[in-house]
Amino acid sequence: MELRINVDINQIINLIHQLPEQEIEKLSSTLQTELSIKKKNGKKNMNELIVSAPTWSDSDFEEYNEVRSQINKTRLE
Secondary structure (H helix, E strand, O other): OOOOOOOOHHHHHHHHHOOOHHHHHHHHHHHHHHHHHHHHHHHHHHHHHHHHOOOOOHHHHHHHHHHHHHHHHHHHO
């Protein structure tokens, strides 16, 4: 069972302000923990993407540099 509620940010903030200070601190700590977990997972996923990304051979890179050089020359003219 999934619960879906349309709540805007102002309503959430108003609800948070109604909490006792101790509960606000607990909520803040929980959110920071959740966000740091997501950031770590995001970095892990980015590292995996970089490692698994295709690479250029030397000849591909040389060809790219030649074409890039030609493009740059035509812009100057």
